[in-house]
Amino acid sequence: MKHVDEYRDGNLARAIAQRIAAEAQSDRQYRFMEFCGGHTHAISRYGIEDLLPENIRLIHGPGCPVCVLPMGRIDDAIRLAAREEVTLCTxxxxxxxPASGGSSLMKAKANGADIRMVYSTLDAIAIAEKEPQRQVVFFAIGFETTTPPTALAIRLAQKKGLKNFSIFCNHVLTPAAMQAILDTDNGVEIEGFVGPAHVSTVIGSAPYRRFASDYHKPVVIAGFEPLDVLQAILMLLRQINEGRCEIENQYRRAVTESGNAKAIDEVAEIFDLREAFEWRGLGEIPHSALKLREAYADYDAERRFAMETKPARDNPACECGAILRGQKRPQDCKLFGVACTPETPMGSCMVSSEGSCAAYWAYGRFRQYQNEARKAS
Amino acid sequence: MNKHEPGGRKLDLRNGRVELSHGSGGRAMARLIGEIFYAAFDNEWLAAGNDQAAFDIPAGRMAMTTDGYVVSPLFFPGGDIGKLAVHGTINDIAMAGARPLHMSASFIVEEGFPLAELKLIAESMGEASRAAGVAIVTGDTKVVERGKADGVFISTSCVGIIPAGLALSGDKARPGDVVLLSGSIGDHGVAVMSKRENLSFDTEVLSDTAALHELVAAMVETAGDAIRLMRDPTRGGVAATLNEIAHQSRVGVRIDEKAIPVAPQVAAACELLGLDPLHVANEGKLLAVVTCEAADALLAAMRAHPLGAQAARIGEIVADEHCFVQMTTAFGGGRIIDWLSGEQLPRIC
Structure with missing residues (x-):
């Protein structure tokens, strides 16, 4: 497959891995956070950890939109879908x-709520057009990558004069979360970030500058292919070894410094910053999420249905929060692989394939036993 | 199916639709069965018109299996629900190393389903069963109200004869054994997916649906009881089948990603849809676990058959109390191959 195979080439991988091994100083530890779930997934799926020396540790960040959505918002969506007139598209x-009380959208659907799975915002628009008697609500989640498509849907609804379409907006912002991680002293020192891939295609590399200037943390923006990740790790390693602290762009084939101006403008036109938003595991983060501007209030499900988020508590044994903060690893959680599996998830990190727990479960859990065996011998 | 001389008007096979009366046991049902199913399946047992088929069986062990088919859409590139219902059930018999003998077919048809499509499906089944040499000797038809089914659902059962001395079973894999795969993976799933509503994309990928019993016969002739077990990796793909084998035999499996054949179009479609070809369904492929000594000869025999031309040695069985299926990625790292979580694609077969 052209333009894909090149970025998964085993020979190139070996060559970069050898350089990493040669340049990593054996008397110290390196701790890098890959922010995005897409990177976490690539690291697990291609077995990248097997190609790294033991003193380079990758900390899986909170960049999985499903994982950071607080339970209260899922509860909101379930309540919304329970309304007779509402069709919830997700x-x-x-x-x-998992939602409160052991519920989930899946269970709500089985109990009769009109919840439909869609592949794009345009599918939701099509449903609203086809079924004018239904109130169609799109459950909008995701980072800066998925916000422009939501903006597009609102524009389209406006153009078509749809009165029965709205969105339940949960779009969140990456740099705000990266900053929150650095602002919190949680005992995990992160020395550098493998920076977002798709998010950066939209926002560009400029918004990360403050992490180098104010926090002295290097960021290397990397693509989601395994060679991208490996190369970004080498670039971070070099910055640390050379005492540099810069925003570097490994993903030049897609990311520019200023990003996608059209998308940025369109999002700014339709969305406004929220004062604060709750992130699962990270708590309330100021200016970390978007809401619809007053001019687009007609498309805001929260206003249309007078929604009010009630606080919800996660299962107390679930370690998703600590895992999202990089303090714990999936295998440190007592529920992992016992009560919590992808079939019966207790926490959101086990749900999305980009979640640390799901990725570790699906691809990496043999390592636990490998390490035990190594220790034993 | 009962023999009948219904009289009355012929079915309108061009524009007509299935009505509730076509399943009610009366004259209309006799018409439907006669004009569509008898005509398409055409064999002496069915023509006898009894509630069951009676036939002689040779001495030895028999294999029996049954399977339901609910694929959506009913017609997809490279096949249709009818062909699938014949091949899939024959393959389940063949995986015991058995020679399939006869099969049954039961139809649940939704009111309003076009007769022309039902005829196409029945003809496709007849063609597939004749090509395989496995007659559809008995059957049943039910019609349900509109909205209570989705077009047509088919159940088929099959009986077969197991050659003397052969006892393949999922619990027989042993460390040191070799895992062979009969050809490229993921074709069926991608072909069906390409025609799904709101997912449709253009691809030249055809379903690999095929009856594997002749390939199996050639394999049994070459390697006999050196074959520990065979499985056809349908729903859940190669990943699910290897996990079943690992758990049934209480062993681990190690495979090499580079050795697994995947057609470029299938790889591209999976990339686009975010799927792992190892989880995508096949309908004309098999996995065989064989002793190390017999592996080369068996692989050669598979490659000599048209349905095994791309056969490959993809890995081996290892001792592992955790029963992990592990893969060395083409990238050079290691990872688990797990069962698919949740539904990748409902109603694939």
Whole structure:
């Protein structure tokens, strides 16, 4: 497959891995956070950890939109879908996310709520057009990558004069979360970030500058292919070894410094910053999420249906919060692989394929035993 | 199916639709069965018109299996629900190393389903069963109200004869054994997906649906009881089948990603849809676990058959109390191959 195979080439991988091994100083530890779930997934799926020396540790960040959505918002969506007139359209990923009282969108659907899985915002628009008697609500989640498509849907609804379409807006912002991680002293020192891939295609590399200037943390923006990740790790390693602290762009084939101006403008036109938003595991983060501007209030499900988020508590044994903060690893959670599996997730990190727990479960859990065996011998 | 001389008007096979009366046991049902199913399946047992088929069986062990088919859409590139219902059930018999003998077919048809499509499906089944040499000797038809089914659902059962001395079973894999795969993976799932509503994309990928019993016969002739077990990786793909084998045999499996054949179009479609070809369904492929000594000869025999031309040695069985299926990725790292979580694609077969 052209333009894909090149970025998964085993020979190139070996060559970069050898350089990493040669340049990593054996007397110290390196701790890098890959922010995005897409990177976490690539690291697990291609077994990248096997190609790294033991003193380079990758900390899986909170960049999985499903994982950071607080339970209260899922509860909101379920209450919304329970309304007679509402058809809730959602990406399939959200269906199994645990809600309060052991519920989930999947269970709500089985109980009769009109919840439909869609592949794009345009599918939701099509449903609203086809079924004018239904109030069609799109469950909008995701980082800066998925916000422009939501903006597009609102524009389209406006153009078509749809009165029965609205969105339940949960779009969140990456740099705000990165900053929150650095602002919180949680005992995990992160020395550098493998920076977002798709998010950066939209926002560009400029918004990360403050992490180098104010926090002295290097960021290397990287693509989601395994060679991208490996190369970004080498670039971070070099910055640390050379005492540099810069925003570097490994993903030049897609990311520019200023990003996608058209998308940025359109999002700014339709969305406004929220004062604060709750992130699962990270708590309330100021200016970390978007809401619809007053001019687009007609498309805001929260206003249209007078929605009010009630606080919800996660299962106390679930370690998703600590895992999202990089303090714990999936295998440190007592529920992992016992009560919590992808079939019966207790926490959101086990739901999305980009979640640390799901990725570790699906691809990496043999390592636990490998390490035990190594220690034993 | 009962023999009948219904009289009355012929079915309108061009524009007509299935009505509730076509399943009610009366004259209309006799018409439907006669004009569509008898005509398409055409064999002496069915023509006898009894509630069951009676036939002689040779001495030895028999294999029996049954399977339901609810694929959506009913017609997809490279096949249709009818062909699938014949091949899939024959393959389940063949995986015991058995020679399929006869099969049954039961139809649940939704009111309003076009007769022309039902005829196409029945003809496709007849063609597939004749090509395989496995007659559809008995059957049943039910019609349900509109909205209570989706077009047509088919159940088929099959009986077969197991050659003397052969006892393949999922619990027989042993460390040191070799895992062979009969050809490229993921074709069926991608072909069906390409025609799904709101997912449709253009691809030249055809379903690999095929009856594997002749390939199996050639394999049994070459390697006999050196074959520990065979499985056809349908729903859940190669990943699910290897996990079943690992758990049934209480062993681990190690495979090499580079050795697994995947057609470029299938790889591209999976990339686009975010799927792992290892989880995508096949309908004309098999996995065989064989002793190390017999592996080369068996692989050669598979490659000599048209349905095994791309056969490959993809890995081996290892001792592992955790029963992990592990893969060395083409990238050079290691990972688990797990069962698919949740539904990747409902109603694939």
């Amino acid at each position: 990406y399939a990923d959200l269906m199994r996310v």
